[in-house]
Amino acid sequence: MDETVQATQTTINDSYKKFVPVITYICCLVSVILFIGINLEEQLDDWTIYAKWGAPSSTDIFNGSYWGLISSNFLHVEIWHIAFNLYWLWIFGKKIEFESNKGFYVLLILSSAFVSSITQLSFTDSTGIGLSGIGYSLFGYILIKGKSDDAYKAYLDKKTIRLFLIWLVLCIVLTQFKLWEIGNAAHVGGIIWGMLIAFITRFASYKQWLIGVAVILVLTSSLFWNPFSTAWLSHQAYELHKNQKADEAMEVYKKIISRDPDNVFAKANLKQLEIHKLAEKAFEFHKNKKYREARQIYNQLLKFDSTDQWAKDNLNMLPVE
Template sequence: MSADEPYSQPPIDVGLGQGEGRPPAAQSSIDAAMAELSGRGPLHTAEAGQRPRRQPPAPVTTAIALVCIGVYLGLLIHGNGASTETLLKFGMRMPGGIWDGAYWALITPAFIHYAGLHLYFNLSALWVLGRFMEPAIGSWRFLAFYLAAAPLSASFQLAAADETGVGASGAICAIFGFMWIARWRYRQFQLVLSPQTIRFVLAWLVFCVVLTYFQILNIGNAAHFSGLAFGVLVGAIAIYRDRRKPLGAALALFVAAAVIPLFWAPWSPYWLGYKGAIAHRAQRFDEAIGWYTRAIEIDPSDATSMWNRGLARAELGQTEAALADMTQAREIEPRIGRHED
């Protein structure tokens, strides 16, 4: 690498980002558990031999399912539905885009599925649970619940993994959590949530953490557990009227915890690199170097921050340090900073 070649490369964009990257985490940890539910449907009865009456309509549940199917078909038409470029066209945003203010992109991933099995299992779970919960609380309340659960779970996933993930499972876990805690008030919930099914779903959620830890599957566990917690809190508020004040305070703290990472995430190398890029573009090079350095301290393999720090140092005339940073960045990621044909 020549002495003057690196300096012609612009800072790596950590805003909206158009790179391929790996497919986002699929919010799918509840899928297999709900596959068991979808196969048995209403035969999980609270009393032996009891069979449920015909379920009333669930228009919101149906509409959500149809939107998910429509988005999936759109991804198929565009070819590679798992590519970042395609997902961006259908409402997903990279973390920098969300931090820049595209907060609506916390909701849209709940309608995006890029794999057929992922879509099938999620919609099976949504249909089994939604057609019980929606008539019980009303369609408008169910819609509000879903549209609250989706961004909250996506925000926790963003805070934990620097991505929102895709799929409806965060919201589905919230539905499960509500029905789990509220099944003694809404007895019909027991028709689909037997004690055995509840234990199976919870065990599966824990097992998916193991799968993610050993890098067997990239699963949005933070979205699932935060969705579950949201559903449990809302369900508890609905049934424990004498405890609504402390439960309401807990829910407010939970929402605040979901909002904070949208503006402040100093534990995240991605966020630190994003802040560095903002300072870099504004030609505040010393400040940018500080942000990049903090990102590298947390993640020494962060080639993007390493490369960008080299660019900032080059602007300040720190040639030797700049070349050292950029050489190390290329050792981590050989293609970084190179123009692609």
């Protein structure tokens, strides 16, 4: 009996070594192409460059570039980043692709990409870039499957498990101390999603779909009610500002600053609108010959910006008191 089991295991091992993981190959190839493409750009200080290579800004995503929730996972800029992520994608991805059908594996990859991006966007102002969210999802999937499925038992050794869990915590610590900006929400969202998918594979197919879709809907809705992120609020403020709804935009900018006092985008645009509103008020006072009130506001404007030539010229045009 032992010899039969050993022979069977040897056959499985041989099949695994010879197995060609087409989907995993494609994911690696796409990542390499995007890596080369973005590194051929002269400058990487503009969101339009990142959008060109698969990682649109949160504003672009809210305006319809939803594909970025998937494609941003395959973009890397640093060589160490892509090397680390492709290594683990290969280690975990080949195993899952070997043990499951292609359709399931593709859905796992795509859903992991979506969930990690949505989770990151729910806690920050971008989706982040890189395959680490997917990597953590595949890790979480094998971790749970290894407890009930013989095909995955002992595939993850204790060293690998410790590495991923310690790295998960270390990344959070480094980000909290502002030593390194890392997509921690994508990591956490990814590992939980992978573990959930592995857990619900024991249920009937319709239950798997119900649970999976329900979780994705909740995560997606978190973009709009989540108190941790200002991404959706920033998009709202930008649209109101662009459509010249100054008062409404100012209220949203103030809400952003209440959540994130160091938000440069909100502070700069709020200041711009406040200056604009003051300029309108000064113009009305000046036009209606309320010169004292106009003078006060022109001086306020010059406190905001001492180089404001419009305020200087109009102040000089006022009658001497």
